[in-house]
Amino acid sequence: MDRPTWAPEGVDMQKPSPARMYDALLGGSHNFAVDRMAAEMGIKLVPDLPRLALSNRAFLRRAVRFMLDAGIRQFLDIGSGIPTAGNVHEIVHELDPEARVLYVDIDPVAVVHSRTILAGNDRAGAIEADLRKSDDLLAAVRETGLIDFDEPVGLLLIAVLHLVADDEDPVGKVAALREAVAPGSFIAISHLTSELRPEDAGKLGEQSATVNKIGIIFRSKDQIVELFQGWDSVEPGVVELPLWRPESQRDQHEQPGRSLGLGGVARKV
Template sequence: MDRPHWAPESIDVERPSVARMYDYYLGGSHNFAADRAAAQAMITAVPDAPLMAQANRAFMRRVVQFLVESGIRQFLDIGSGIPTVGNVHEIAQRLAPESKVAYVDVDPVAVAHSREILAGNDRTTILQEDLRNPERILHDPQVRKLLDFDQPVAVLIVAVLHFVPDSDDPAGILAELRAALAPGSHLVLSQASDDGRSDEERREADQIYRRTDNPLNIRSRAALTSFFDGFDLLPPGVVWVPQWRPESPEAAEDAERAVFMGGVGRLGG
């Protein structure tokens, strides 16, 4: 196939990417035939897959608006994905133009496209790095130049933790990030939960994502809640993402169909 200009030579366009599958669920165009085939297989197995991605994205937008209204002006978005409408910097800078956003993603397409989108915006940066290397993220010169960790920072890890197995110690990763944050900082998490899903759906989703570099690691509400250790969990706690401060009661109906659970914690002190 012809390689589009935005696709780095280093990537294997025949192997599905979770970032590009997510882009497809959201109606984006930065994906390949292999990504679309895997995403369609996921939709066949779990018809709510596009709704899941859209609900999670809407959760992220509501959270960013809440954080800006709470006085946060610095954001570290780890696992930011391929940019689509309603990115963190668009929401934050529309409400507070002085807001600064450091994006981090391991996917080369996500990083390359982000650089195009962010060109000329000196209050943003993009770093290619893995969540599992928190020390590299925290000490990266680009990140340090943009963000002042002596002031509150909101760390967003949205729809990413289910790609981090327990063997990689996600709790330890989050503890390392927490240790670098000033009081008043926030942690935003969401991840897929298998609460209420059938055994068949879980098996099929697991098999599909094993074709990518990032197999699924589905967790319960209790497991996700434990990741907020050291933070004060803000109301309404860890809930299905449509239930997190919905714009209307109707928006939270059938919330479990979203599959993603999420929450926001604040660092006291």
């Protein structure tokens, strides 16, 4: 298999990546055949899976705009994935070109592509780091000089915490980030859920573990709410993705009552 020019050496092109699978679901071009195959298998199990990806992307856009309206001018996007249309820095810089954005991902393909897009932009950057190693991640963020933890930060944990196993303490990982940021900071979390469609969640979870060898955890609403411990929830709380402050009918990618994702935004007081 020929290695694309955008794929770094050492990347396993035979193993699917959550970031590249998500890119495939969104119709992106920075994914491998194995990622497209894994995404297609998921769609065969749950045909409306691409709608979930679009719904998640729309939630990200609305959450970022909400934080901008609240005065946030620096954003830390952890588990950012492959940048596609409507990247966080595009949303942010449309309002304030001086605001700062730092993308963080464990997938080197995502990081390399992000850096290519951001070349020449001194208000945005991308680093490779692992959310499960929060001390190392925070140190790497500080080294960039883009994020000032003495000022409020917009933390984005979009579709990433369902890749952190229970024994890796996802609640603790979020708490470590909360401790690092200043009062007035916000956090946005979206997460796959077993709350509304347990059968579909079970099928996708089993496929991810046995076929793709990734390990995606579909959590209950109570478990997702627990991730916001210590934060002050923003109305309407943790809800289905299309129901979090929809701006128009175009945000209704999924039918209410059938979303496989929940999301919410909260503030550090």
